[in-house]
Amino acid sequence: MMTAAPRSDRTTAARANRRTAGRLAVVVLAMFGFGYALVPLYDVLCEITGLGGRTGVVAANALDGEVDTSRTIKVQFLGTVSSRLPWEFHPTVASMEVHPGQVYETTYFAKNLSPAATIGQARPSVAPSIASLHFNKTECFCFVEQEFAPGEARDMPVRFVLSRDLPAEISTVTLSYTFFNSRQTG
Amino acid sequence: MSTSYAAHADDHHHHGPDPGLLRWVFTTNHKDIGTLYLWFALIMFFVGGFLAMGIRAELFKPGLQLLDPHLFNQFTTMHALIMIFGAIMPAFVGFANWLVPMMVGAPDMALPRLNNWSFWLLPFAFTLLIGTFFLPGGAPAAGWTMYPPLVLQGGANVAFMIFAVHIMGISSIMGAINIIVTILNMRAPGMTLLRMPLFVWTWLITAFLLIAAMPVLAGAVTMLLTDKFFGTSFFNAAGGGDPVMFQHVFWFFGHPEVYILILPAFGIISQIIPTFARKPLFGYESMVYATASIAFISFIVWAHHMFTVGMPLSGELFFMYTTMLIAVPTGVKVFNWIATMWRGSMTFETPMLWAIAFVVLFTIGGFSGLMLAITPVDFQYHDTYFVVAHFHYVLVTGAIFAIIGGVYYWLPKWTGHMYDETLGKWHFWISTISVNVLFFPQHFLGLAGMPRRIPDYAVQFTDWNMVSSIGGFVFGLSQLMFLYIVVQTIRGGEKVTERVWEGAHGLEWTLASPPPYHTFEEPPHVTEAEAHG
Numbered sequence: 054m055m056t057a058a059p060r061s062d063r064t065t066a067a068r069a070n071r072r073t074a075g076r077l078a079v080v081v082l083a084m085f086g087f088g089y090a091l092v093p094l095y096d097v098l099c100e101i102t103g104l105g106g107r108t109g110v111v112a113a114n115a116l117d118g119e120v121d122t123s124r125t126i127k128v129q130f131l132g133t134v135s136s137r138l139p140w141e142f143h144p145t146v147a148s149m150e151v152h153p154g155q156v157y158e159t160t161y162f163a164k165n166l167s168p169a170a171t172i173g174q175a176r177p178s179v180a181p182s183i184a185s186l187h188f189n190k191t192e193c194f195c196f197v198e199q200e201f202a203p204g205e206a207r208d209m210p211v212r213f214v215l216s217r218d219l220p221a222e223i224s225t226v227t228l229s230y231t232f233f234n235s236r237q238t239g
Numbered sequence: 240m241s242t243s244y245a246a247h248a249d250d251h252h253h254h255g256p257d258p259g260l261l262r263w264v265f266t267t268n269h270k271d272i273g274t275l276y277l278w279f280a281l282i283m284f285f286v287g288g289f290l291a292m293g294i295r296a297e298l299f300k301p302g303l304q305l306l307d308p309h310l311f312n313q314f315t316t317m318h319a320l321i322m323i324f325g326a327i328m329p330a331f332v333g334f335a336n337w338l339v340p341m342m343v344g345a346p347d348m349a350l351p352r353l354n355n356w357s358f359w360l361l362p363f364a365f366t367l368l369i370g371t372f373f374l375p376g377g378a379p380a381a382g383w384t385m386y387p388p389l390v391l392q393g394g395a396n397v398a399f400m401i402f403a404v405h406i407m408g409i410s411s412i413m414g415a416i417n418i419i420v421t422i423l424n425m426r427a428p429g430m431t432l433l434r435m436p437l438f439v440w441t442w443l444i445t446a447f448l449l450i451a452a453m454p455v456l457a458g459a460v461t462m463l464l465t466d467k468f469f470g471t472s473f474f475n476a477a478g479g480g481d482p483v484m485f486q487h488v489f490w491f492f493g494h495p496e497v498y499i500l501i502l503p504a505f506g507i508i509s510q511i512i513p514t515f516a517r518k519p520l521f522g523y524e525s526m527v528y529a530t531a532s533i534a535f536i537s538f539i540v541w542a543h544h545m546f547t548v549g550m551p552l553s554g555e556l557f558f559m560y561t562t563m564l565i566a567v568p569t570g571v572k573v574f575n576w577i578a579t580m581w582r583g584s585m586t587f588e589t590p591m592l593w594a595i596a597f598v599v600l601f602t603i604g605g606f607s608g609l610m611l612a613i614t615p616v617d618f619q620y621h622d623t624y625f626v627v628a629h630f631h632y633v634l635v636t637g638a639i640f641a642i643i644g645g646v647y648y649w650l651p652k653w654t655g656h657m658y659d660e661t662l663g664k665w666h667f668w669i670s671t672i673s674v675n676v677l678f679f680p681q682h683f684l685g686l687a688g689m690p691r692r693i694p695d696y697a698v699q700f701t702d703w704n705m706v707s708s709i710g711g712f713v714f715g716l717s718q719l720m721f722l723y724i725v726v727q728t729i730r731g732g733e734k735v736t737e738r739v740w741e742g743a744h745g746l747e748w749t750l751a752s753p754p755p756y757h758t759f760e761e762p763p764h765v766t767e768a769e770a771h772g
């Protein structure tokens with residue numbers, strides 16, 4: 054490593070070069086793997102920090118039922134449809150006033166406008182993202198794919214609860230859903 | 240590899256290249272391969288430059304005149320990809336091929352066969368990439384940053400672009416491995432690490448950046464490929480993925496990449512300035528440590544490209560401070576270059592002019608970088624022409640100026656002929672004035688709110704766009720002078736001595752000009768005086 058190998062022995066030098074190159078190739082492969090490892094790392098980070106606005110899920114019986122009536126939070130609802138999904142989709146109410154700790158129910162309306170049966174999958178997102186750590190759902194149409202017959206329309210329920218440790222400075226939370234065509238990606 | 244050494248032993252008798260054109264296809268000689276890389280880079284520089292002329296012509300006045308918006312987007316995307324991966328990176332690898340063995344006293348690169356391969360992959364990669372212009376749907380048009388979901392709507396070109404990125408990635412990784420092995424294993428006796436010329440140091444560190452960053456890019460584009468064609472959902476929200484994650488993976492590569500584009504330039508400048516100041520480089524060791532720390536920090540600043548995606552405050556603060564931290568070792572370098580010139584007996588031959596312009600203009604780019612690093616103001620500047628001005632100051636008046644200065648500096652060594660000093664100076668002054676006319680007004684446009692990557696703009700931006708376009712045309716055309724000067728120097732000219740420049744130090748200047756086809760078959764012994772002057 055320190056100085057050049059003696060030139061008189063060229064095969065030894067060539068072997069040393071190949072060995073160094075081999076080690077560097079291992080680094081290359083490891084970094085390729087690292088690129089992929091960033092994917093789960095990123096998910097874990099989002100899970101911990103609430104970045105990306107993913108909401109939590111709780112079982113209804115795991116709630117202690119205590120309600121913080123001293124605080125009133127405005128929850129706004131949004132609904133968007135991917136351009137590849139021929140559906141109508143929107144919340145039935147635009148917003149609600151809620152107390153942390155209390156379970157609420159609202160609905161979203163969806164209608165399949167196409168002449169064929171289609172399957173959609175909704176993806177939720179909460180803003181501000183820090184609030185997503187405290188936004189839990191006991192039931193949601195986004196948990197599973199939704200299949201709609203041609204022209205079918207229905208109201209789909211969401212049951213949610215804001216936890217009582219929602220940071221004090223937050224007074225408005227927005228829940229938005231985007232419906233994607235789950236049978237066609239990319 | 241042993242066979243290539245055998246081939247070398249054969250060459251011993253005639254000491255020259257094989258006659259005929261096939262020499263260039265099969266060559267494993269570092270000087271030949273260096274020449275190939277440099278010519279390839281120059282051709283790509285003109286191809287990319289042609290696209291830039293198209294962009295500036297369209298932006299000369301508001302409205303759509305020459306390029307429809309889709310073609311305009313193809314031009315900006317391909318301009319960036321070609322300049323970054325086709326011009327700047329291969330030019331630096333060309334310098335490394337020519338100079339690293341001669342600077343460390345080695346007979347050739349450590350892995351000559353691999354070297355041939357690394358070069359010859361490039362023409363294939365760029366044929367694939369540029370060929371997409373002729374596909375239905377045209378060339379990639381979603382920006383060189385390839386953000387999904389937009390990039391995935393590109394049609395057939397997506398696969399071509401990704402495949403081209405893979406091939407050029409493999410090429411630069413192999414080139415980097417070769418350079419590291421040469422530097423670590425092939426140094427002549429007495430060439431200790433801390434006697435290596437700074438160009439060798441900066442390339443060693445760049446090569447490590449390459450092997451760490453390029454595989455991550457390869458991973459990112461592979462994920463794009465499987466998202467598009469094989470139904471994975473890495474970046475597809477419908478399938479549970481996240482398009483913002485692409486930006487994280489991309490910039491984890493992308494920021495180290497910008498240092499891959501500038502560290503070898505630092506090396507070239509650190510060779511030129513001491514020569515014409517006739518003083519050893521000020522603070523040699525601090526230069527080495529500054530380069531290494533820039534490289535290290537460059538891996539933890541990536542999200543300064545994505546301040547606006549919605550990060551928590553703590554993340555924004557972290558990336559703001561680490562980004563600003565990079566300015567410290569960069570400042571050390573600028574200080575050292577100036578201190579090298581301080582009280583030197585300076586002369587202003589063409590290479591020195593380019594080097595001084597580099598120091599001044601690159602620093603302007605560093606300052607606009609610092610402005611962009613301030614998170615709250617980046618919300619205003621992001622995706623405006625201010626960013627365009629920033630990265631053109633660091634890339635054109637930084638990387639490209641260093642490359643051109645380096646060519647003027649070593650061309651007499653490579654060819655044995657002196658270039659035309661008068662023409663060289665004209666080339667310098669026309670380029671330097673026009674490049675500022677071209678890019679400085681883009682700061683104003685950006686601050687006034689003109690978005691980047693648009694073919695048409697609001698009328699209040701007209702004046703500065705016209706000025707910028709005029710500067711662009713002059714700058715573009717003046718590079719034809721460079722081509723003329725280089726060709727003229729290769730074909731003849733005043734003979735130069737071994738040393739070429741009175742103040743030059745380093746092993747390459749102890750060889751004949753031009754150096755024989757095989758050099759340092761017997762390792763030289765390196766003294767402190769020759770290493771650092």
Ligand code: HEM
Binds near residue numbers: 497563565611613626
């Ligand atoms: C003091 C050093 C530097 C700092 C603080 C800095 C900071 C930044 C920041 C914050 C951005 C993002 C701006 C935005 O998109 O809103 C940026 C963009 C960029 N920088 Fe720098 N930079 C520095 C040096 C460099 C160097 C040396 C290079 C290359 C040689 C470079 C190349 C680029 C490029 C290409 C982009 C734009 C990428 C794109 O979005 O297409 N920067 N810089």
Ligand SMILES: [Cu+2]
Binds near residue numbers: 493540543
């Ligand atoms: Cu960066």
